[in-house]
Amino acid sequence: MKWKEEYATGIKEIDEQHKTLFAATEGFRQVLKLGCSADTFESFLEFLNLYTEVHFDYEEGCMLSRNCPAACKNKKEHATLSTFLESELRYYRKNGFKPRRAVKLLDVIDRWLESHICRIDVQLRECVKK
Ligand SMILES: [Fe+2]
Numbered sequence: 001m002k003w004k005e006e007y008a009t010g011i012k013e014i015d016e017q018h019k020t021l022f023a024a025t026e027g028f029r030q031v032l033k034l035g036c037s038a039d040t041f042e043s044f045l046e047f048l049n050l051y052t053e054v055h056f057d058y059e060e061g062c063m064l065s066r067n068c069p070a071a072c073k074n075k076k077e078h079a080t081l082s083t084f085l086e087s088e089l090r091y092y093r094k095n096g097f098k099p100r101r102a103v104k105l106l107d108v109i110d111r112w113l114e115s116h117i118c119r120i121d122v123q124l125r126e127c128v129k130k
């Protein structure tokens with residue numbers, strides 16, 4: 001997935017973090033296509049778990065400090081994705097690498113990021129202006 005101007009939140013750090021998330025899923029999609037993803041899957045999942053945690057904390061702080069009306073919804077949706085990513089890591093550790101499940105995971109994450117950023121994160125734009 002490529003970052004687009006319509007994803008801009010008005011906060012440079014957040015936009016950079018979103019770009020990093022897009023680059024990570026895009027990179028892993030390429031790795032999957034090459035068929036050598038078993039070794040890298042666990043580190044990809046660990047990275048996603050860690051990086052989303054850092055990003056979510058940072059963004060939630062920005063929304064709270066600017067009294068953003070989306071703050072509560074943002075936190076709730078973050079928690080849902082975090083639970084999902086943790087469960088995928090647990091599944092992997094128990095059952096090993098499943099290529100088809102990995103493709104589905106990427107699709108879910110891309111859809112989630114696009115929908116979440118466009119509905120929730122971009123609401124920061126108006127709050128930054130104030
Ligand atoms: Fe968010």
Ligand SMILES: [Fe+2]
Nearest residue numbers: 018055059121
């Ligand atoms: Fe975000």
